Amino acid sequence: MNPDAATIAAGAPIEVDLTPIAEGQDIKVFWRGKPIYISHRTKKQIEEAQKVPLSSLPDPQPDSARVKAGHDQWLVVIGICTHLGCIPIAHEGNYDGFFCPCHGSQYDSSGRIRQGPAPANLPVPPYAFVSDTKIQIG
Amino acid sequence: MSGPSDFQPTNPALKWIERRLPIFGLIHSSFVAYPTPRNLNYWWTFGAILSLMLGLQIVTGVILAMHYTPHADLAFKSVELLVRDVNYGWLLRNMHACGASMFFFAVYIHMFRGLYYGSYKEPREVLWILGVIIYLLMMATGFMGYVLPWGQMSFWGATVITNLFSAIPYFGESIVTLLWGGYSVGNPTLNRFFSLHYLLPFVIAGVVVLHVWALHVAGQNNPAGVEAKTEKDTVPFTPYATIKDAFGVSCFLIFYAWFIFYMPNYLGDADNYVPANPGVTPAHIVPEWYYLPFYAILRSIPNKLAGVACMFGAIIVLAFLPWLDNARTRSSKYRPLAKQFFWIFVVVCILLGYLGAQPPEGIYVIAGRILTVCYFAYFLIVLPLLSRIETPRPVPNSIADDVLAKHGGKALASALAAFLVAGGLLVGGAQNARAEGNEVSPPSQKWSFSGPLGKYDRGSLQRGLKVYKEVCSACHSLNYIAFRNLADAGGPGYSEAQAAAFASDYKIKDGPNDQGEMFDRPGRVADYFPAPFPNEQAAAAANGGKAPPDLSLMAKARGYERGFPQFIFDFFTQFQEQGPNYIDAILLGFEDKPPAGVEVPQGTYYNKYFPGHAIKMPKPLSDGQVTFDDGSPATVAQYAHDVTTFLAWAAEPRMEERKRIGMQVFVFLILFAFLMYFTKKKVWADAH
Numbered sequence: 072m073n074p075d076a077a078t079i080a081a082g083a084p085i086e087v088d089l090t091p092i093a094e095g096q097d098i099k100v101f102w103r104g105k106p107i108y109i110s111h112r113t114k115k116q117i118e119e120a121q122k123v124p125l126s127s128l129p130d131p132q133p134d135s136a137r138v139k140a141g142h143d144q145w146l147v148v149i150g151i152c153t154h155l156g157c158i159p160i161a162h163e164g165n166y167d168g169f170f171c172p173c174h175g176s177q178y179d180s181s182g183r184i185r186q187g188p189a190p191a192n193l194p195v196p197p198y199a200f201v202s203d204t205k206i207q208i209g
Numbered sequence: 210m211s212g213p214s215d216f217q218p219t220n221p222a223l224k225w226i227e228r229r230l231p232i233f234g235l236i237h238s239s240f241v242a243y244p245t246p247r248n249l250n251y252w253w254t255f256g257a258i259l260s261l262m263l264g265l266q267i268v269t270g271v272i273l274a275m276h277y278t279p280h281a282d283l284a285f286k287s288v289e290l291l292v293r294d295v296n297y298g299w300l301l302r303n304m305h306a307c308g309a310s311m312f313f314f315a316v317y318i319h320m321f322r323g324l325y326y327g328s329y330k331e332p333r334e335v336l337w338i339l340g341v342i343i344y345l346l347m348m349a350t351g352f353m354g355y356v357l358p359w360g361q362m363s364f365w366g367a368t369v370i371t372n373l374f375s376a377i378p379y380f381g382e383s384i385v386t387l388l389w390g391g392y393s394v395g396n397p398t399l400n401r402f403f404s405l406h407y408l409l410p411f412v413i414a415g416v417v418v419l420h421v422w423a424l425h426v427a428g429q430n431n432p433a434g435v436e437a438k439t440e441k442d443t444v445p446f447t448p449y450a451t452i453k454d455a456f457g458v459s460c461f462l463i464f465y466a467w468f469i470f471y472m473p474n475y476l477g478d479a480d481n482y483v484p485a486n487p488g489v490t491p492a493h494i495v496p497e498w499y500y501l502p503f504y505a506i507l508r509s510i511p512n513k514l515a516g517v518a519c520m521f522g523a524i525i526v527l528a529f530l531p532w533l534d535n536a537r538t539r540s541s542k543y544r545p546l547a548k549q550f551f552w553i554f555v556v557v558c559i560l561l562g563y564l565g566a567q568p569p570e571g572i573y574v575i576a577g578r579i580l581t582v583c584y585f586a587y588f589l590i591v592l593p594l595l596s597r598i599e600t601p602r603p604v605p606n607s608i609a610d611d612v613l614a615k616h617g618g619k620a621l622a623s624a625l626a627a628f629l630v631a632g633g634l635l636v637g638g639a640q641n642a643r644a645e646g647n648e649v650s651p652p653s654q655k656w657s658f659s660g661p662l663g664k665y666d667r668g669s670l671q672r673g674l675k676v677y678k679e680v681c682s683a684c685h686s687l688n689y690i691a692f693r694n695l696a697d698a699g700g701p702g703y704s705e706a707q708a709a710a711f712a713s714d715y716k717i718k719d720g721p722n723d724q725g726e727m728f729d730r731p732g733r734v735a736d737y738f739p740a741p742f743p744n745e746q747a748a749a750a751a752n753g754g755k756a757p758p759d760l761s762l763m764a765k766a767r768g769y770e771r772g773f774p775q776f777i778f779d780f781f782t783q784f785q786e787q788g789p790n791y792i793d794a795i796l797l798g799f800e801d802k803p804p805a806g807v808e809v810p811q812g813t814y815y816n817k818y819f820p821g822h823a824i825k826m827p828k829p830l831s832d833g834q835v836t837f838d839d840g841s842p843a844t845v846a847q848y849a850h851d852v853t854t855f856l857a858w859a860a861e862p863r864m865e866e867r868k869r870i871g872m873q874v875f876v877f878l879i880l881f882a883f884l885m886y887f888t889k890k891k892v893w894a895d896a897h
Contacts, residue, residue, distance in 0.1 A: 072401065078391045099488065104393035106488060154513060156372040157365065157490040173369070173494050174508060174569050188569075190513045 084209025086201060089145065097161050099150060102208050106150040106158055107196055108169070108182075109206075116167050116180035117143050123179065130192045134181045137195055147206065148182035149196050154189035169193065216242070239425055244443035245450045246431035247896055248612045252322040253429070254457025255315050261458055262312040263417065267410050269305040270354075277357065279403035281396035284359035285484040289689050289762070292863070299863045300469070300870070307468040309351050310476045313499035315461070316344060324530075325551050327539030328430040334531040336423040339416055341528045346413045348500065348524075353406040355497055359399060360481030365494045367394045367402070373507075376517040393487065433611040434539030435604055442608035444896050452892050456885040463878045470871025471661055471783045474765060479788070482766035482860075483758075492820075493568060501565030502558050506584065508569045509577030519581065526588045533588055536596035543602040547595050554587045650769050651794030651818050654850070658857055659786050661872065664865055665858050670701035672837050673855025676848050679835050681760060684752060684826075686740035689761035690859050693734040699865035700858060709734050753812050755825050764788035764853070764860035789857045794818040796849035799828040 074082075082103040089109065092098055097110035112120070120134040138146055150158050150169070157173035164170030165186070166179035176187030183192040198208045216237035218224050227233050276295050278287035291298040320340070323329060329337035356367045371388045375381040390397030428437060437443050444450070468475065476498060480491045496504050503520050510516035526533075541548040561580050567573040605611040657666040674695070677687065692712035695703045703711070712732035717739060720727035732739075740759075742748035748756035758766075768787035771779055778784075795818050803815035803822070813823035830845045841847055858864070 072387050072390055074386065074389075074391050074397070078397065082392055101488070104391060104395050104487060154372075155369040156375075157369070157494065158488065172490055172492050173365075188508070188511055188513065188516075 082209070084207050086205060086207050089204045089206065094144070099161075100208070102196065105196075107208060108146070108148050108150040108161055108193075110146040110148075110161065110180075112144050112146055112180055119167055120179060120181035120183075123183075129184050130190070132181075132183060132192055137181050137183070137192070139198075139200055142200060142203075145206070146180070146182060147195060147198050147208070148193040150193065152176055152189055153184065153191040153193065154187070159193070239421075239446075240451075241445065241447040243425065243446040244437065245429055245446050246433075246437050246442060246608050247444045247449075248431050248433055248608050249429065249450070249453070250432055251453075251457055252318065252326075253431075254454045254461075255319040255322065256424075257454035258315045258458055258461045259312070259319060260417070262308060262315060263410070263414060266305060266308050266312060267414070269301050269308065270407070270410065273301055273305055274403075274407060277403075279357070279400050281359065281399050281485070284357060284399060286689075288358045293689065293694075299861075299867060303469045303473040303867075305354075307465065307473060307476065309354060310468070310497070310499065311461075311465045312347065313351065316347065317499070320344070320527075321555060323430075324554075325541045325548075326430055326432060327434055327534070327536075327541065329531045330534070330539050331531070333423075333427045333430060336420065336427055337531060338528050339420040339423055341524070343413055343416050343420060344527075345524060346409055346416065350406060350409040350413065351497065351499065353402040353409070356399065356402045357406060358481060359485045361483040361485055361489075361491050362478045362481040362494070364394060364485035364487065365491055366496055367398060369494055370496075371398075373517050373520070376514045378514070395487075430539065431608060431611075432540060432542060433605050433608055434543070435606070435608060435611070438607055439609070448892050449896060452885065452889045456882065456889045459878060459882040459885050463875070463882060466871065466874050466878055470867055470874060472780065472785065473867075474785060475780065479766055479768035482762045495566050498562065498566075501563075502561035502584075503565075505561040505565035505577050506581045508565070509574060509581045519585075523584060526585070530588065530592075534592040534596055536592075536599065536601070538601040538604060540604070543604050544595070544599055545602065546599045547592075550587065550591050550595065554584075557583045557587070649817060650771075651790040651798075653786070654790055654793055654853075656786050656789055656854070656857070658854070658864060659784070661783060661868060663868065665699065665701075666854060667702040668839060668841070669851045669854040670858055671703075672839070672841060672847075673851035673853070673858075674701055675837070676830075676835050676852040677760070677855055680829055680848075681852065682738070682741060684741055684748075684757040685760045686742075686748075686757075687738040687761050687859060688740065688759050689737070690862075691735060691737045692732060694862055696734070697862060700862055701855075705734070712736060715739055753825055757826065760856055760859065762860050763792060764857040766860075767791045786857075788860065789853045791818065792856060793849050793853045795824070796830060796852070797846065 085100070085102055087098075087100055087109060089111070092109065092111045094111050095113045097108055099106050099108055101107070110116075117134070123134075125131040125133060134143075137148075150161075152159050152171040152173065154171065154174055154176050157171050159169035159171040159176070159178060161169055164177035166177055168180045168182060168185075169178040171177070171187065171189065174188050176189035177185050178189075178193055179185050181192075182195070184190070196208055198206050201207050216234045218227050218233050223233060273291065276287065276291040276298065278284055288302070292302050293299075295301070323337065323340070352366070352370055356363045371385055371394065374384045374388065377384060386392070388398070388401075389395065390401055431437075478495060495501075503523055506523050507516045507520040510519050536544065536547065538544055541551050557580050561577070561584065564573055564577045564580065569577075605614060657663060657669065677685075692708050692715075695701050695711060696705045696708040712734050715732035715736070715738075716729045717732045717736050718727055719730050722728055740748075742751060742756075745756045765788050769791060771784075771787070795816060798816045798818035800815050800817060803809055807815070807822065809815045809823040813825055814827055815822055816824040830848045832845055833843045835848060836843055837847075841851075861867075
């Protein structure tokens with residue numbers, strides 16, 4: 072009952088062009104049926120994400136481990152709440168990040184869990200920068 | 210109890226079969242001669258009611274499956290077309306969907322009855338455990354069935370419930386992938402759920418056979434909780450229990466029919482009339498009412514794994530009940546303390562159900578935690594403790610003594626209690642938990658189609674169609690309505706010819722022709738209203754990024770919370786018009802200037818009744834925009850009322866048929882119930 076060959080093939084990597092995303096904006100793309108948020112973070116968001124003391128996080132992870140070096144402004148996360156799989160809403164909640172409308176989990180501008188029932192940070196999908204303005208997810 | 214049958218058929222053909230397969234003897238000893246305690250009350254009729262419900266669910270389900278398409282792109286549509294076009298499809302679907310609720314309603318009463326009268330105690334432990342297994346299977350079946358219509362709540366319910374398994378350490382993720390058959394809930398998930406939803410009822414039927422077998426070995430428990438000893442303690446199953454069950458069943462059917470014919474959407478969620486969309490999560494994901502207590506337990510635990518473990522534990526603990534409660538007295542009738550704790554437990558379950566439907570914030574979370582502790586304390590602390598410290602009252606010597614000591618009044622009290630429990634259980638279901646900050650509910654309008662005798666106002670439907678055609682259809686599609694529907698009974702009342710003429714005004718894209726090209730042709734009655742945009746992306750692009758929703762189901766897909774205690778009255782007044790009230794209010798709720806202190810984002814308009822108040826749709830109607838031939842005023846209020854009536858019809862074109870047949874069924878059922886009651890009195894006259 073595991074995924075069949077066609078489903079696996081349809082889950083191949085995709086390329087996303089980042090040029091149309093202005094600072095402070097984000098887009099949602101689908102990969103393997105999962106929504107992936109690509110956020111172009113503002114200076115303020117980046118600073119907030121970097122300044123948080125790790126000891127205050129339920130799932131401690133520095134911001135640098137969640138973005139690619141030299142591409143601090145781009146946050147790429149799988150937009151599925153780690154609690155029970157709802158889709159958090161971007162630019163909502165108290166932490167300049169994501170808010171899950173189902174059970175009230177709140178994530179910060181690095182996609183890390185800050186408040187609510189979710190146990191873990193929003194996962195970062197496997198991706199790489201093909202060029203400065205293009206990423207390949209998968 | 211039931212020894213080898215001495216039944217001998219007289220008919221030679223039956224004799225021939227009986228010698229080779231003693232099936233008539235089996236039926237005779239199980240359902241005719243089988244001795245049942247003579248003091249059983251009406252709580253014992255729920256066994257028969259449950260058997261009937263299982264049968265009905267299987268029969269309606271098999272027919273529904275003949276018309277259903279288990280594909281992520283087609284499932285929602287196939288269910289809608291089934292309701293609209295299949296002969297009595299609406300009846301089948303209502304029977305099946307409300308039937309699931311009724312099935313659970315009956316099983317909860319059956320379980321509480323077992324709990325109260327100690328029906329799980331020696332020698333009925335296996336019987337009880339089989340019951341718990343049936344209940345677990347029912348929950349799995351009900352959940353998978355709810356996924357099949359592939360609405361928003363189906364999809365997100367499936368996402369949340371399958372994700373529960375991801376809490377399991379190490380294997381969690383791979384179990385979830387196995388359930389999904391993909392990387393997320395999608396078409397493979399729907400296919401396997403359909404297959405399992407078809408399979409499990411037959412598994413349930415199999416376990417029910419074991420359940421009944423175990424019952425017939427141990428014999429039925431009874432309100433006195435003493436075993437039958439002599440002939441005087443029992444009566445033969447037929448006619449005594451049969452006729453009593455028949456009366457119980459007919460009363461239950463009246464309750465069931467109330468939902469089927471008059472309140473089909475009362476227990477459902479408006480969001481499930483919105484097709485599944487993996488990109489948008491509904492504001493509140495609420496399971497069906499029968500899962501709410503367990504959902505509340507899940508949410509009140511702040512740790513994911515512990516929450517899931519507690520939720521399943523809350524069901525599994527039932528299986529250990531025979532060993533948690535060691536008291537020798539079975540029936541709580543003779544256990545003064547256990548009786549009180551039982552009723553406290555019932556209230557705890559109902560309150561948990563209520564909390565399960567509320568948003569997980571503030572006081573609700575705290576109350577949920579307290580009640581979760583109470584729930585487990587009842588099984589793990591109260592019952593084991595009571596069996597040590599409680600002094601039960603003396604039990605009667607025999608069932609016959611119990612019958613002689615019986616006096617009236619009690620039955621009335623227990624019937625009253627039943628109604629309270631019924632009302633309470635419905636509390637959770639009707640709660641359409643939707644986070645509303647300081648939203649105002651739309652005002653209730655007078656609709657010609659409300660109530661048990663409601664009919665659509667033909668003039669209003671025709672005017673509403675005109676408003677749709679001249680205004681709404683510029684942006685909104687009406688995908689499930691065909692031109693032929695305009696001539697349907699219970700619709701706008703046009704003739705076939707008028708509908709054909711109406712259709713021919715439209716250009717319909719058809720093809721490809723022999724040259725492989727698409728072409729336009731005039732509409733025919735069989736065509737559906739063409740959509741204003743070729744696809745959702747085009748619709749979104751032309752409308753500021755958000756596609757205008759299809760209007761066919763709008764009157765059922767929108768609603769608002771009625772709140773406590775209003776929704777209890779709604780059950781009796783058959784209030785079903787949240788959708789129409791909402792549409793009407795939206796159309797009239799536009800205000801040029803938002804009130805002081807409120808700002809709406811660029812590109813949106815202030816609407817008093819829209820959740821969040823910022824709506825993308827500009828004010829669609831203005832006075833004098835559409836002219837009516839019948840002299841009705843050309844005002845926004847009139848347009849709104851007419852187009853809402855039209856959309857109510859579009860959402861349920863078979864409503865008049867439903868209410869008409871409902872009335873006939875009710876007259877029949879009430880007469881039938883009376884007949885059963887008097888027959889039962891006659892049959893039991895010598896047994897009391």
